[in-house]
Amino acid sequence: AQSVAQPEDQVNVAEGNPLTVKCTYSVSGNPYLFWYVQYPNRGLQFLLKYITGDNLVKGSYGFEAEFNKSQTSFHLKKPSALVSDSALYFCAVRRLPSGNTPLVFGKGTRLSVIA
Amino acid sequence: DTGVSQNPRHKITKRGQNVTFRCDPISEHNRLYWYRQTLGQGPEFLTYFQNEAQLEKSRLLSDRFSAERPKGSFSTLEIQRTEQGDSAMYLCASILGGLAGGGYNEQFFGPGTRLTVL
Numbered sequence: 060a061q062s063v064a065q066p067e068d069q070v071n072v073a074e075g076n077p078l079t080v081k082c083t084y085s086v087s088g089n090p091y092l093f094w095y096v097q098y099p100n101r102g103l104q105f106l107l108k109y110i111t112g113d114n115l116v117k118g119s120y121g122f123e124a125e126f127n128k129s130q131t132s133f134h135l136k137k138p139s140a141l142v143s144d145s146a147l148y149f150c151a152v153r154r155l156p157s158g159n160t161p162l163v164f165g166k167g168t169r170l171s172v173i174a
Numbered sequence: 175d176t177g178v179s180q181n182p183r184h185k186i187t188k189r190g191q192n193v194t195f196r197c198d199p200i201s202e203h204n205r206l207y208w209y210r211q212t213l214g215q216g217p218e219f220l221t222y223f224q225n226e227a228q229l230e231k232s233r234l235l236s237d238r239f240s241a242e243r244p245k246g247s248f249s250t251l252e253i254q255r256t257e258q259g260d261s262a263m264y265l266c267a268s269i270l271g272g273l274a275g276g277g278y279n280e281q282f283f284g285p286g287t288r289l290t291v292l
Contacts, residue, residue: 063216091278093280095283100285101285101286102176102178102180102265102283102284102285102286103217103265103267103283104176104283105280105281105282108278108280110278149216149217151216161207161209161219161222161230162217162219162281163219164216164217164218165216166214166215166216167214167215167216
């Protein structure tokens with residue numbers, strides 16, 4: 060079965076500092092990985108995805124993620140955090156077989172960026 | 175705004191009552207998903223449709239839950255005889271799936287319907 064782990068419930072970072080939100084996955088075969096962000100009382104917004112190719116994926120709002128097959132990780136990063144980045148972040152893997160099957164989500168990591 | 179809408183945004187009901195939620199996906203999207211999100215957890219898959227066909231139901235979808243997508247456009251999720259454990263955010267997502275979507279597209283989520291069962 061496919062699964063995603065987000066080991067940190069909360070990440071605190073000062074504005075202007077780099078941020079990392081961690082994600083590890085377990086899947087048989089090739090993983091299709093996604094990051095979503097959720098603001099209060101809003102649905103999930105897509106940030107970026109890894110399907111194949113370059114291990115460094117660039118997404119919306121200056122976010123990027125690095126796929127590491129040997130460590131089965133897909134950590135979300137941003138070089139300089141903004142207060143407006145404070146939100147709930149979810150890592151997700153597409154369940155196999157692929158072809159737009161449902162996503163399996165992690166529990167989420169709350170990011171707090173302090174001015 | 176992702177283009178996926180859900181109504182109502184909030185629903186408060188008493189235990190034992192029936193509730194129905196509606197999801198309007200992005201118009202050209204042929205696949206529609208329902209997820210449930212409880213506090214402190216990520217969304218969990220409930221069921222999904224391709225056009226009007228319901229292709230899969232999760233074990234989370236008990237007999238009290240039913241979903242429809244009668245004309246392959248909007249979808250409804252009904253919960254009968256609600257229980258306090260049904261309190262959650264119910265999320266809808268849509269995608270251009272299958273061969274037309276290439277198999278790798280991201281899902282677009284609606285704002286959700288927050289259900290509170292008293």
